[in-house]
Amino acid sequence: MNPSATVLVIDDEPQIRKFLRISLCSQGYRVVEAATGQEGLAQAALAQPDLVVLDLGLPDLDGQDVLRGLREWSDVPVMVLSVRASEVQKVDALDGGANDYVTKPFGIQEFLARVRALLRQPRGGSSVAGAGEPTVSVGLLTIDLAERRVTLAGATIELTRKEYSLLAQLARHPGRVVTQQQLLKDIWGPSHVHDTHYLRIVVGHLRQKLGDDPTAPRLIHTEVGVGYRLLAP
Template sequence: MSQTATILVIDDEPQIRKFLRISLVSQGYKVIEAATGSEGLAQAALARPDLLVLDLGLPDMDGQHVLQQVREWSQLPVLVLSVRASEAQKVQALDGGANDYVTKPFGIQEFLARVRALLRQAPQGQAQPALFSLGGLTIDLALRRVTLGGSEVALTRKEYAVLSQLALYPGRVITQQHLLKDIWGPTHLHDTHYLRIVIGHLRQKLQDDPAAPRFILTEPGVGYRLCDALEG
């Protein structure tokens, strides 16, 4: 990836953000800043950065929670930059989807080398959109908000989890086993009735006629897919 990459820095310390901005801009990167987790999540969805530098000690939410929310819809590289130096904190962040972890205080040359390494590893041209929209249905994966015809649709956690999985890969079949394992856990691989019930509730709430579906299509015996274009 070229050094025109966009890097989002989420850190509540102005002096740290200034130091990182000066250092990264000097290397040819474009830098976007956020001082809170909620602002950072919005920037991640709107600006579609190539790399996220994330502090864990944010004023409005823990950085681990920011990481968790980002990973629900994006695989952009995340470099955690934190004063938390314990092994448990590092393991939690890395298990939660962080690609690298640097503790403060840090050497800027090592930091820049890790940035370059993550940008080299990042897949190009495969960024997933944070917003799915089709025929009056809008699924905002960053804000976890679903609307139909402009009105918000109230979904249970399981209903949203299934719909967001389908929205990550519109047009592609997601198998029953994948959905069951990811949402209910590996001990529920054969509990397909759970999935049928949730899909039924989703179709009711999205006013999606099972006989002539506009949004959620069933691939019998295989799984489900979310239409990426109006069909029929």
């Protein structure tokens, strides 16, 4: 047992949160609670928990979306706790970055054993670079990976889903080249790893919105024939 560990419980049912709080606190854990997906993502950035217990049926966001948002910047272990018992739901959650999946109703002793097992696992094995750093700033540009918000000189920049995904990928590796193939695979899927014109179009739109001159870039640098790099702070 790690009595100093912090567990974030994201569940919209007060009774479940109370039950888990009592059970976890009895084992010496510190418990942080959230009733919505947005609140959960904010608490994950604020409290920096050692483990997240995530319900999928949230009132504002689907739990799968919360999981994807969390994996944008954090490698914290996530245990999904849900009434959804189908194999498809489990596979989607595990493929989306969940470390464990428990269906409701559940036995509290098994739940606590799974908590202990997840907390024993070493951190840092995730492919998420910069895990634990939800905000990246380059000059006047700030990318808040937890809130999925981009600002330039304090003003919010409206980006499309693809534009944000590309910028977020670069922000997770500031100063390092991210290859064209990696970007295409992560954003468009493995069947599009040769469609480099997709990247040129999205990068062009990004530069326009960010006021970044491609002939003298201050933010996004092109490594010709290789990929792109967000200039290091």
